[in-house]
Amino acid sequence: MSLARLxxxxxxxxxxxxxxIELTYRCNxxxxxxxxxxxxxxxxxxxxxxxxxxxxxxxxGALHLTLSGGEPLAHPDFLALxxxxxxxxxxxxxKSNGHALRGELARRLRDExxxxxxxxxxxxxxxxxxxxxxxxPGSFERLLANLAELRALGLRVKLNSTLTAWNEGEIAGMxxxxxxxxxxxxxxxxxxxxxxxxxxxxAVAPSRExxxxxxxxxxxxxxxxxxxxxxxxxxxxxxxxxGAGSSGLAVDPYGNVYPCVQWRRPVGNLxxxxxxxxxxxxxxxxxxxxxxxxxxxxxxxxxxxAALLNFCPGMAAVSSGGDPLxxxxxxxxxxxxxxxxxxxxxxxxxxxxxx
Amino acid sequence: MSFGGQFLRFPDLFPxxxxxxxxxxxxxxxxxxxxxxxxxxxxxxxxxGLRERFGSLCRGAVDAAVLLRVFRAPAGDFRExxxxxxxxxxxxxxxxxxxRVAGLRLMARLDWTAGLSGALWTCEAAGEEWxxxxxxxxxxxxxxxxxxxxxxxxxxxxxxxxxxxYLLLGPSGAGKTTASRLCLDEGATVLSDxxxxxxxxxxxxxxxxxxxxxxxxxxxxxxxxxxxRALLRLAKGSEESLRPLSPAAALAGLVAAAPxxxxxxxxxxxxxxxxxxxxxxxxxxxxxxxxxxRLWSILRSIPATRR
Amino acid sequence: MSAIRPAAVLRRPSDVRYRxxxxxxxxxxQSTAEVLVLNEVGAAVLDLADGRRSVEEWIEALADxxxxxxxxxxxxxxxFAAELAAAGLLEPAPGDET
Numbered sequence: 234m235s236l237a238r239l240x241x242x243x244x245x246x247x248x249x250x251x252x253x254i255e256l257t258y259r260c261n262x263x264x265x266x267x268x269x270x271x272x273x274x275x276x277x278x279x280x281x282x283x284x285x286x287x288x289x290x291x292x293x294g295a296l297h298l299t300l301s302g303g304e305p306l307a308h309p310d311f312l313a314l315x316x317x318x319x320x321x322x323x324x325x326x327x328k329s330n331g332h333a334l335r336g337e338l339a340r341r342l343r344d345e346x347x348x349x350x351x352x353x354x355x356x357x358x359x360x361x362x363x364x365x366x367x368x369x370p371g372s373f374e375r376l377l378a379n380l381a382e383l384r385a386l387g388l389r390v391k392l393n394s395t396l397t398a399w400n401e402g403e404i405a406g407m408x409x410x411x412x413x414x415x416x417x418x419x420x421x422x423x424x425x426x427x428x429x430x431x432x433x434x435x436a437v438a439p440s441r442e443x444x445x446x447x448x449x450x451x452x453x454x455x456x457x458x459x460x461x462x463x464x465x466x467x468x469x470x471x472x473x474x475x476g477a478g479s480s481g482l483a484v485d486p487y488g489n490v491y492p493c494v495q496w497r498r499p500v501g502n503l504x505x506x507x508x509x510x511x512x513x514x515x516x517x518x519x520x521x522x523x524x525x526x527x528x529x530x531x532x533x534x535x536x537x538x539a540a541l542l543n544f545c546p547g548m549a550a551v552s553s554g555g556d557p558l559x560x561x562x563x564x565x566x567x568x569x570x571x572x573x574x575x576x577x578x579x580x581x582x583x584x585x586x587x588x
Numbered sequence: 589m590s591f592g593g594q595f596l597r598f599p600d601l602f603p604x605x606x607x608x609x610x611x612x613x614x615x616x617x618x619x620x621x622x623x624x625x626x627x628x629x630x631x632x633x634x635x636x637g638l639r640e641r642f643g644s645l646c647r648g649a650v651d652a653a654v655l656l657r658v659f660r661a662p663a664g665d666f667r668e669x670x671x672x673x674x675x676x677x678x679x680x681x682x683x684x685x686x687x688r689v690a691g692l693r694l695m696a697r698l699d700w701t702a703g704l705s706g707a708l709w710t711c712e713a714a715g716e717e718w719x720x721x722x723x724x725x726x727x728x729x730x731x732x733x734x735x736x737x738x739x740x741x742x743x744x745x746x747x748x749x750x751x752x753x754y755l756l757l758g759p760s761g762a763g764k765t766t767a768s769r770l771c772l773d774e775g776a777t778v779l780s781d782x783x784x785x786x787x788x789x790x791x792x793x794x795x796x797x798x799x800x801x802x803x804x805x806x807x808x809x810x811x812x813x814x815x816x817r818a819l820l821r822l823a824k825g826s827e828e829s830l831r832p833l834s835p836a837a838a839l840a841g842l843v844a845a846a847p848x849x850x851x852x853x854x855x856x857x858x859x860x861x862x863x864x865x866x867x868x869x870x871x872x873x874x875x876x877x878x879x880x881x882r883l884w885s886i887l888r889s890i891p892a893t894r895r
Numbered sequence: 896m897s898a899i900r901p902a903a904v905l906r907r908p909s910d911v912r913y914r915x916x917x918x919x920x921x922x923x924x925q926s927t928a929e930v931l932v933l934n935e936v937g938a939a940v941l942d943l944a945d946g947r948r949s950v951e952e953w954i955e956a957l958a959d960x961x962x963x964x965x966x967x968x969x970x971x972x973x974x975f976a977a978e979l980a981a982a983g984l985l986e987p988a989p990g991d992e993t
Contacts, residue, residue, distance in 0.1 A: 236932050239916055248916055259608035259659070259709075261601050271607045296914040296921055307601050307608075309662030324912040324923045333600030347909065349925045369604050370683070389928070486609070 243294075243480040244473055247522065249512065251297040251476075252290055253328075253483040253494045254283075256308035262330050263368040264356070266397065266434035268427050269303060270497075275487025276504060280310045284317055286484070289508040291321045297349075301328035301494070302486075306338065315346030324349040332372055335379045343386050351383065355392045355418065358406030362399055380414055392418040401443030404450055422447055423563055426551055428497045438563075441570065448574040456578075474528035477547060478521040482512070492521045496547025496557075524557050531558050541568040541575075591681040592690040597667055602688060602695060606707035608659035615649035618642055618726070621785040621796040621813075622733035625726065626652030629659060633714045634722075641719040645799055654704055654733050656725060661709035666693045675760070678724065682852035689728055694721040698732055727783065727800050731848040735855060739787035739796075740862050743845040746779030746795050747771045747887065753795050753814040754887050755784060756875075757845045758822035767822060767883055774884035779812055783847075789815060792869040818871050818890055825876035828886060838872030839863055899950055899976040901969070904988040906946030911984055913941055924983055931982075936961070940975055946988035950976055 243250045257277075258269045278286070290298070298318050305311055306329055318325045325346055331353035334342065342348065353376070356366035363373035383390050392411050394400070400407065404420065411418035424438045439447075473479060478492030478500065485491070488503035490511050500518040501511030511518065528546045532539040542564040546557035592599035610629030616638050618625045626649055627638065639646045669692060679690040689696035695709040708725040712718040731741040745756040745764035756767050768781035779797035787794050797812040821833055821841045833841070842863040849855045873890060877883055899905070907913075910925040913933075920938035922931050933941065939960070943953045953976075954969045961968055979985040 236921070236930060239919065239921055239932055242917055246917075250914075250916075250921075257608065259603055261604045263605040267605075269607070271605075274610070274613065277609045291914075294914045294916050296912060296923065303607065304601070307603075309664055322912050322914070324925060333598060335600070338598065338600070347925070349912070349923065349928075367604075368685075389925075 240480070244476050247479045247512070249290065249293055249295045249480060249482050251481040252295050253299040253301055255301050255303065255483070255485045256305045256311065256314070257486050258303040259307040260302060260304040260330070261307060261332050262304070262372060264366055265368060266395065266424055266437060268425055268434070270428040272429060273485070273487065275489065277486050278488050278503060280313060282488070282503060283310070283314050286503060286508050287318055287321050287323070291323065293509065293512060296324055297326060298323040299326040299328055304330055306333050312341055312345050315342070315348070319347050326350045326352060328352045330354055331376050331379050332369070335382050339379070339382055339386055343388055349389065351388055351390045352393055353390060355394045355407060355411070357400040358403040358410050362403055365399055366397070380416070384415070390416055392416050394418060394420045395424060396420055396422045396439045396443060396447050397424055397437040398439055398443070399437055401439045401446065404447050408450060408454065420447055420451070422567060425548060428551070430551055441566065444567070445570050445574065448571055452574055452578055472529065473525040474532060474544070474546065475525055477525055478518050479525065492518065493547055495545055496521065496550060498550060528558060538568065538572060541571040543567055591688065592679055595667060595669070595679060595690040595692060596695065597665055601665070602690070603697060603707070603709060606657055606697060606699065606705070608709060611658055611660050611713070617647050617650050617652055619645045619647070620726065620730060621787070621798055622730050622737055623654060624650065624652040625654045625656055625729065627656045627658060627722065629657050631713070634718050637714055637719050638722065642799055654706070654729060656706040656708060656729060659707065659709045661695060661711050663711040666711060678728065680848060680851050682854055684854055687728070687732070687852065689725070691724050693717070694724060696725045696728065698729060704733055704736060723800055728848045730785070730798065731846070734785050734787065735849050735858055735862060737787060738862055739785055740846050740859065741783060741785050741798065742842065743782065743847055744784050745781045746784035746797065747884070748777045748779055748795070748812065748814045749888070751815070752817040753779070754818050754820055755786065755795055755816060756820045756822050757841050759844070762822045763824055764822065767877070770881060770883040771887070774882060776884045786816060786866060788865065792816060793866050816870050817892070818873060820873050820875045820887070823874060823876045826878050827876065828878060828881055829876040830886070830890065831874050833872040833874050835867040835872070838867040842867060897977065899973050899980065901951040901954070901973065902949050904946060904949050905944050905976060905980065905985045906988045907941060907944045908983065908986045922984060936971060937975055937979065940972065940979065941984070944985055
């Protein structure tokens, strides 16, 4: 009766536990490195189609439903969709920039959607850096004010960030800010290309020193937390490299279904087929699942520290000329830097724990 | 009230970038002063509406000088407004990088970091509500575009004869429509009794028709451009009177009559430059006229130069 | 852990979300972010905890599905219900006085 065993079953038996839905690409901010493919065209899904999708996902056993975008709150049916998701028993996550999350909207979110978690983005420790990224002056101050309001409403919030050349000097400050707000902060060390392959965001990729600094801070903070709860980090089930297309999936505003939010290879479209039909019958999806096995084998050849690559085949498919098996340079760099930090860590004198 | 509060239910959700769900994949080009303007992302019904509204000024999509992208916004984004007796205004929020616009069932952005372009979000799917929303966005877009071209959009009545024309300035209620009607009765052509464009010309300035009229004027038809002979600031009175206006006074009148851009501190210098040149190139007068005056004859009698 | 009486009417609190996977249930308690796994009996109990039927009625419903003798089943269900209630996964339905 262990969670790890159940998650392994999900990977092996293709049970979609976690689903991400991009409701709209409309957004009330204008982040420079946004990965959305804004030129993408298609017919938006109607409310009834979303309800149908949610039902099919519930029937397939999905528990986590993440509403994302663009800014999901900008979707005209956001509250109705979130409410239906709750009614169907999903743990609803909302990935929002938080800019509009105050007053009536925040209250209605809590009362009607009752989300499990709100994930919002912090781009810097200062207004100058944060607003530089969002390109909306005042967004930093607004975010801080709204976070206080969300907290007072009893909503659970998590901060996400991406390390960039602009904020790499403020990482310690960002963690301090998150601590002072009583919120967890997760920092991704990598800037990714846009979903259409556009590499313009990479212009703000962090430096090696910046990445190193982040890894050192994260290691130090991990050290301060002490031994982690065994269930918090589930071991990867054998067989596949990741759950793309097996324990998770993603949907864009036009009904295209993807193995995950990063792997932008459409495996079906909800205007033409129901989700169940796609999930059980798509040849493209079968190929993706097979690829996650081959990625696993490929990485095994890289040795015991392959996990440090944090390799994402979806990213590889976008970056490396479409080859999901090719390890891209930033993954190599990440491994190298992490190894350095871990070796530093190993050489630290171990102080006795004084009870 | 902060930006958008009058028109929008959730001002915080105002689009931060030109993205969203288009109404369709159709597009048309509008041959309006400063253009051509490409209006893209519209449905077939909306395309038909624009063709009907703008007549021969509207044609199929071609390479354009300025792009206006159209997106859907749900009706729920907008507040219900009682428009009876309400003077139409737009809520503007200028910044160094762009302009946000909120109005009746519309939101718009102008962005100029990489050349001027516009985006419009509206819930109006068809009919005059749709063309009205589009027109409101285009008015603002044209004002900024013309400024970039060294010209301006001016609240005015544009009256023309065979060879040249006159720009009549004045706020609402000053008599632009009355004046237009009087001139029409005498056989003159009215470009628009509400909004006209001026652009620098070879000898002075050109007055260019805009298809965004008030009550009078030819709303569609071929673009009319005519040399600008004089600027008139209108004042109501019981007797006819015409007195020269200094360039400074003309400039003040013009700035007050240049909508949208005159509310943007970042455009102040550019606007003053353009209008100063206009006031120097074209003589200006203050004109008082009684009801029933033979206004067109009066205008024709104005000397070609001030002195 | 207080005992549950067969006449009690219990329901899932609103912050409990769960899914069946291979007969078992993955359960998330939103307010505390706890995740746990319940076996088939526990999963069945969660399904039945709609706030309308009593625990006695659950036992009736389950008697057909499970091959244990009724006395053992009743004891298991009552014990399970008590555990789940203690873990915050069940609460008295409004109007329940037991």
